[in-house]
Amino acid sequence: MRTLFEKIYSDHVVRSAPGEPDLLYIDLHLIHEVTSPQAFEGLRLTGRTTRRPDLTLATIDHGVPTTDREHGISDPLSRLQIETLVANCEAEGITLFGLDDPRQGIVHIIGPEQGITQPGMTIVCGDSHTSTHGAFGALAFGIGTSEVEHVLATQTLPQNRPKAMAVNVTGELPPWSTAKDIILAIISHIGVSGGTGHVIEYRGDTIEALSIEGRMTICNMSIEGGARAGLIAPDEATYSYLKGRPFAPAGDDWDAAVEYWRTLPTEPGASFDSEIGLAAADIPPYVSWGTNPAQSAPIDGSVPAPADFDDAAEQEHTAQSLAYMQLEPHTAITDITIDRVFLGSCTNGRIEDLRAAAAVIAGKRVHSDVHAMVVPGSGLVKLQAESEGLDEVFTGAGFEWRDAGCSMCLGMNPDILLPGERCASTSNRNFEGRQGRGGLTHLVSPAMAAAAAVTGRFVDVREWTD
Amino acid sequence: MEPVKIVRGTMAPLMRSHVDTDQIIPKQFLKRIERTGFGPFLFYDWAYDHEGELKPDFILNQAEYQGATVLVSGPNFGSGSSREHAPWALLDRGFKAVVAPSFADIFRNNSHKNGLLPIILPEADVERLAALAEDPSAEIEIDVKAETITAGGTTVGFSIDPFVKHCLLHGLDDIAVTLESEGEISQFETARPEFKPSLT
Ligand code: SF4
Numbered sequence: 222m223r224t225l226f227e228k229i230y231s232d233h234v235v236r237s238a239p240g241e242p243d244l245l246y247i248d249l250h251l252i253h254e255v256t257s258p259q260a261f262e263g264l265r266l267t268g269r270t271t272r273r274p275d276l277t278l279a280t281i282d283h284g285v286p287t288t289d290r291e292h293g294i295s296d297p298l299s300r301l302q303i304e305t306l307v308a309n310c311e312a313e314g315i316t317l318f319g320l321d322d323p324r325q326g327i328v329h330i331i332g333p334e335q336g337i338t339q340p341g342m343t344i345v346c347g348d349s350h351t352s353t354h355g356a357f358g359a360l361a362f363g364i365g366t367s368e369v370e371h372v373l374a375t376q377t378l379p380q381n382r383p384k385a386m387a388v389n390v391t392g393e394l395p396p397w398s399t400a401k402d403i404i405l406a407i408i409s410h411i412g413v414s415g416g417t418g419h420v421i422e423y424r425g426d427t428i429e430a431l432s433i434e435g436r437m438t439i440c441n442m443s444i445e446g447g448a449r450a451g452l453i454a455p456d457e458a459t460y461s462y463l464k465g466r467p468f469a470p471a472g473d474d475w476d477a478a479v480e481y482w483r484t485l486p487t488e489p490g491a492s493f494d495s496e497i498g499l500a501a502a503d504i505p506p507y508v509s510w511g512t513n514p515a516q517s518a519p520i521d522g523s524v525p526a527p528a529d530f531d532d533a534a535e536q537e538h539t540a541q542s543l544a545y546m547q548l549e550p551h552t553a554i555t556d557i558t559i560d561r562v563f564l565g566s567c568t569n570g571r572i573e574d575l576r577a578a579a580a581v582i583a584g585k586r587v588h589s590d591v592h593a594m595v596v597p598g599s600g601l602v603k604l605q606a607e608s609e610g611l612d613e614v615f616t617g618a619g620f621e622w623r624d625a626g627c628s629m630c631l632g633m634n635p636d637i638l639l640p641g642e643r644c645a646s647t648s649n650r651n652f653e654g655r656q657g658r659g660g661l662t663h664l665v666s667p668a669m670a671a672a673a674a675v676t677g678r679f680v681d682v683r684e685w686t687d
Numbered sequence: 688m689e690p691v692k693i694v695r696g697t698m699a700p701l702m703r704s705h706v707d708t709d710q711i712i713p714k715q716f717l718k719r720i721e722r723t724g725f726g727p728f729l730f731y732d733w734a735y736d737h738e739g740e741l742k743p744d745f746i747l748n749q750a751e752y753q754g755a756t757v758l759v760s761g762p763n764f765g766s767g768s769s770r771e772h773a774p775w776a777l778l779d780r781g782f783k784a785v786v787a788p789s790f791a792d793i794f795r796n797n798s799h800k801n802g803l804l805p806i807i808l809p810e811a812d813v814e815r816l817a818a819l820a821e822d823p824s825a826e827i828e829i830d831v832k833a834e835t836i837t838a839g840g841t842t843v844g845f846s847i848d849p850f851v852k853h854c855l856l857h858g859l860d861d862i863a864v865t866l867e868s869e870g871e872i873s874q875f876e877t878a879r880p881e882f883k884p885s886l887t
Contacts, residue, residue, distance in 0.1 A: 236868050236871045244871070365771035365793060365796060414789060468886075477880065534761065538704045633718070653707075655709050658732055
């Protein structure tokens, strides 16, 4: 009896020997401009080339501006980094979705969108949120630049077999609670390093009931719990999401693929190295209050005090987080006012996220003290939203409507928070300075971000009335 | 990579938990296309004020700690992003090892690939080293082959993955090691199912 993880893993072992890491074959290597230049340089210095350009896909996302693209990229360093990727892809024969391609977007959004992320695959990228692709039942994890070079040169990666953890979420999710709230609840429960050394499989009827996009939101943040990867078993919803997408198998290949995919899910009775369970009914909308995603509280809760924790290190860490976040202990979450709203990122920059936020703000106005923006996760998400008229809902309410990229998720481009600015953000990391030096990030779902944009403070979206 | 056998030098204590990669090297410095030159930006937001002036109270800014080769820190060091710029910045600044009760997985991998030692010790041992490091001249020696750390007259053991140890001691290029399995890789490729996606 084997788990989903064990099946994918063992189907990709090229070589295994005692006392050595396994050599894993990589089905898809995704590349972006920030973590790849030194890897290509390494290839050149050693006279090596890309072994399988046909299994490698590149896009530009981290450093791109989200406005006025026709004027080019003004930051000379970002421009050079992007030009370097373009040149490297040309030299190595790698497909690149460049700035003039409507398919350009955040690397973890474009793979699924193109149907090139499929069940049973191994997928890597020089980016920790590669875990996103696990939503399709693919073993997908982030790697560093030396490993990017390794995969370019060999299409394989030496790996020590991680452990397997099951997170079971069961029951019906309350109204307004979303995939984002589930994953914030899970991380609050296991802690930011609770998943270290593990691949997490998310299971249970709550997970099965989620849309594919919601599953991506969950798997995306696996790394925020320290896990190498997150996985969800493929099912009918997965297959119907994939069918007909540009890189999905077609004809006889489709039938063969589905037949294989159906063999993947964890068999009853298979065991995990560790297992935890959460009841969906206990998951309200969450808001992070600190400087890591485990420091989150239910919307009707309040900011804790250091003394609420038993462990001395945790007390100190809480005190540091509160000082950075400029928050007093015991402040009600709904008393926190905000200056900015960022709707986007590989966590929540897909069409369903934009629809959820648009539903909340329709016919309303962004609060006069708030600067709000929407950054669709890809050019195609943007076009889809525009075809549904969502852009008008957003701009009508006073949101800025931007071009696709990572944007203020990490602020490598001009989109950053100023010191002391407080932001309701649908992204995945609230680390100190992540969105801009001295910026204060609160992680929330798209609906919660939209409601906060209207009221200028966090509100319990469950009490939202039209 | 150069072989790494023994690291000798002094320590700097940075006793915080969850030191994430956004702190080790903030995003505005990830635009370089080289592997070098990141040292001056290490822990930038902690090291410099908003006017770009060095903050004298940040421990790594203090003159006595300038030559430190071993960073002693709290649990879950290196959490967050996959940026290899984090170990590059630590190495560029002269650090050859980080000792902490635990590390994030990707940071640990990235460190090994660059010959930076991420050494896991029990919390009590880390705290003892941090206390010793209050004296910036206190010496430490890390012996990779023997898997021991000696400081303040006490030697404690640590453990390291045998394959990683082998690569460190011999300074192996692991791409070259993998390419020795070329035959097995090609064989695996011939057996891959037709339905797997490709860009062509
Ligand atoms: S959106 Fe944010 S988390 Fe996702 S890939 Fe871009 S920078 Fe990383």
